[in-house]
Amino acid sequence: MLKGTWMNKRIVITGIGLTSPIGNNLTEMRKNLIDGKSGIKSTEIRYMGEKPAGLCDFDEFKYQKKKTRRRGTRAGSIAIYCANEAVLDAGLNLEEIDKNKIGVFLGLTEHGNVETEEEIFQMHENDLNYNLWSIHHNPRTVANAPAGEVTLNLGITGPHFTVGAACAGGNMGLIQGIQQIQLGEVDYALCGGVSESPQTFGIFAAFNAQGALGSHDDVTKASRPLCKTRNGIVIAEGGCVYHIESLESAEKRGAKIYAEVIGYAYNSDASDFVLPNAQRQIECMHKAIDRAGITAENIDIVNLHATGTVMGDINEVKAVREVFNNQNTYVNFTKGHIGHSMGAAGALELAGNIPSFEDGFIHPGINVEEIDPECAMDNLVINKAIETNTVNIILNNSFGMLGINSSVIVRKV
Amino acid sequence: MTTENVKEIVLDIIADVAPDEELDGLNPAESLREQLDLDSMDFLDIVMELRKRHKVEVPSEDYPHLATLNSCVEYLTPKFA
Numbered sequence: 400m401l402k403g404t405w406m407n408k409r410i411v412i413t414g415i416g417l418t419s420p421i422g423n424n425l426t427e428m429r430k431n432l433i434d435g436k437s438g439i440k441s442t443e444i445r446y447m448g449e450k451p452a453g454l455c456d457f458d459e460f461k462y463q464k465k466k467t468r469r470r471g472t473r474a475g476s477i478a479i480y481c482a483n484e485a486v487l488d489a490g491l492n493l494e495e496i497d498k499n500k501i502g503v504f505l506g507l508t509e510h511g512n513v514e515t516e517e518e519i520f521q522m523h524e525n526d527l528n529y530n531l532w533s534i535h536h537n538p539r540t541v542a543n544a545p546a547g548e549v550t551l552n553l554g555i556t557g558p559h560f561t562v563g564a565a566c567a568g569g570n571m572g573l574i575q576g577i578q579q580i581q582l583g584e585v586d587y588a589l590c591g592g593v594s595e596s597p598q599t600f601g602i603f604a605a606f607n608a609q610g611a612l613g614s615h616d617d618v619t620k621a622s623r624p625l626c627k628t629r630n631g632i633v634i635a636e637g638g639c640v641y642h643i644e645s646l647e648s649a650e651k652r653g654a655k656i657y658a659e660v661i662g663y664a665y666n667s668d669a670s671d672f673v674l675p676n677a678q679r680q681i682e683c684m685h686k687a688i689d690r691a692g693i694t695a696e697n698i699d700i701v702n703l704h705a706t707g708t709v710m711g712d713i714n715e716v717k718a719v720r721e722v723f724n725n726q727n728t729y730v731n732f733t734k735g736h737i738g739h740s741m742g743a744a745g746a747l748e749l750a751g752n753i754p755s756f757e758d759g760f761i762h763p764g765i766n767v768e769e770i771d772p773e774c775a776m777d778n779l780v781i782n783k784a785i786e787t788n789t790v791n792i793i794l795n796n797s798f799g800m801l802g803i804n805s806s807v808i809v810r811k812v
Numbered sequence: 813m814t815t816e817n818v819k820e821i822v823l824d825i826i827a828d829v830a831p832d833e834e835l836d837g838l839n840p841a842e843s844l845r846e847q848l849d850l851d852s853m854d855f856l857d858i859v860m861e862l863r864k865r866h867k868v869e870v871p872s873e874d875y876p877h878l879a880t881l882n883s884c885v886e887y888l889t890p891k892f893a
Contacts, residue, residue, distance in 0.1 A: 534853065
């Protein structure tokens with residue numbers, strides 16, 4: 400049970416909508432995670448040529464009209480798909496609830512780069528004629544756009560905004576949803592994170608300039624966290640939106656409950672623009688564990704943020720080794736399969752592990768041809784799934800640039 | 813350019829700006845907004861596409877000329893001359 404009263408309501412996940420490079424729903428994604436399938440493909444990036452990336456193939460028009468897609472953004476389209484899937488999955492009839500009492504809170508790594516790059520490209524193609532700049536540029540690039548597009552699509556009149564949290568965005572969107580319910584602002588929240596990052600060349604060019612853009616002759620092995628030969632990040636798009644509500648509300652509705660969120664924490668490194676700080680990560684995980692009223696030994700799975708950068712992986716493993724110095728906790732990661740889905744990563748990767756409450760499997764982190772000795776640790780699940788007796792508690796890490804750390808803990812109900 | 817050509821140009825642009833709409837049964841003498849799901853942003857888009865694709869300018873005081881398909885054609889045909 401929860402220790403103390405830091406949360407006045409018990410919050411549960413009752414719906415999951417997602418799209419990823421390995422599936423457009425949780426069942427599909429879970430199967431590919433267990434099977435160790437990579438979703439990374441080679442794709443043409445403006446100015447740069449063929450690069451590995453994680454792309455999604457969901458039907459943009461399943462829940463959205465062509466006109467709103469044309470006016471909106473790829474991130475908004477991903478969010479609309481995921482939010483609709485989450486609402487359906489939760490069995491929530493929007494016509495029967497007060498739409499003022501549902502909110503949309505989505506984490507983002509960045510937003511607006513896709514539109515701005517495209518407009519500047521078009522301006523260069525047209526003799527720098529700024530009179531051709533799109534009238535849609537401002538509504539597309541305001542930072543709340545993906546969450547706002549969801550409210551327009553679903554007719555939601557409760558609050559919406561995005562949480563700018565670099566690559567901790569997915570966790571932070573979920574946390575924001577929890578807090579909004581705790582505050583009494585909403586009864587239901589659609590929360591998580593989205594990424595449209597592969598649509599912008601700038602993010603590829605920047606990681607390339609940092610020497611941190613992942614590559615491999617076999618594109619499916621380009622993203623290989625913890626591997627001795629890892630050479631950087633593979634940029635991916637995707638989204639994961641949770642429908643969450645209080646336990647009381649879920650029980651009253653007779654809703655299916657995926658998990659209860661029993662702990663979370665977030666903090667700042669205050670040490671570097673890009674290099675992570677293991678000590679702050681340790682503090683973040685400890686804070687989440689303490690709030691959950693459990694000990695590290697109680698946690699069955701830790702999903703690493705593990706992006707495939709040299710220093711990022713070493714730092715995180717150092718932190719996780721210190722916190723989980725026990726024989727009970729298994730450790731896996733997700734970016735080998737799907738790449739780094741930026742603002743979606745935290746939410747998407749947590750979702751990928753949640754089915755272990757039911758199926759008892761722990762999916763592997765893939766593409767570790769030879770473990771980097773500096774990333775070695777006990778109970779690391781690599782390349783092959785393992786079956787356990789039972790999984791009850793999962794901790795999901797998500798960290799980002801400018802030193803933002805987040806950990807979320809969920810348990811089986 | 814014939815009025816028929818200009819009509820095709822306008823319809824092509826409307827088809828892109830309002831891709832969910834069925835244009836076959838459009839009454840050319842009736843208001844476009846009353847027949848199609850078009851708002852003020854869509855009309856700005858139509859003006860933008862005329863500028864981008866055909867270098868045709870429509871000053872804001874002339875926007876009322878874009879009310880119907882017929883009035884569009886009547887107003888725009890001299891600009892394509």
